[in-house]
Amino acid sequence: MxxxxxxxxxxxxxxxxxxxxxxxxxxxxxxxxxxxxxxxxxxxxxxxxxxxxxxxxxxxVHPRYFEVGQLVLKCILPHQKEAKGKFAPNWQGPYLIKEVLSKGALHLTDVERKITGIIVNADTVKRYYT
Incomplete structure (x- = not known):
């Protein structure tokens, strides 16, 4: 006031x-x-x-855990040269998990262990069952 x-x-x-x-x-x-x-x-x-x-x-959401020695299939992403069209396969592999890295990264190798050094995110792979 x-x-x-x-x-x-x-x-x-x-x-x-x-x-x-x-x-x-x-x-x-x-x-x-x-x-x-x-x-x-x-x-x-x-x-x-x-x-x-x-x-x-x-x-x-179901968390997926991978271990060394498991077989996995790797997703073919659209920007890769293997993605050649509508009828091309969506998955590559099988690959063998060589090492599980931190924060969901995986170090993959070919089943015959010829190709090494493939490091991918765990979101782009799925388990391969024989």
């Missing part, structure tokens, strides 16, 4: 307009304090939503 009387919020005015201005300023301050609470609840519900979506997604 002192700021309104001092003229910080505008020039000095008659009683009715001054009372109305004091109410307007007071309601703005109340709204600003309510905004923080609304913002916190929005963040809280956003986090709950993200957790719920992650739980629903992770239900369907």
């Amino acid at each position: 002192n700021e309104v009387h001092a003229g910080v919020c505008g020039p000095h005015m008659n009683g009715y307009v001054l009372a109305k201005k004091i109410l307007r300023v007071k309601t703005r301050l109340e709204q600003l304090t309510l905004i923080d609470g609304k913002r916190l609840t929005a963040v809280y519900f956003g986090q709950l939503y993200q957790e719920r979506i992650a739980r629903a997604y992770n239900k369907k």
Whole structure:
């Protein structure tokens, strides 16, 4: 109220307009304090939503573990020269896992151990059953 009387919020005015201005300023301050609470609840519900979506997604994810000596097929990616069209095969192999590297990388070798040095992501291979 002192700021309104001092003229910080505008020039000095008659009683009715001054009372109305004091109410307007007071309601703005109340709204600003309510905004923080609304913002916190929005963040809280956003986090709950993200957790719920992650739980629903992770239900369907099955981690695959590979071991040295397993046979796998390697996916032929579209940018490789082996991808020659619609009727070309989608998988190459079988390959033998020579080493399991960190963060899902695999070091593959040919079954006859002629071709070595193939390092691929574990997402691009699938288990080969004989």
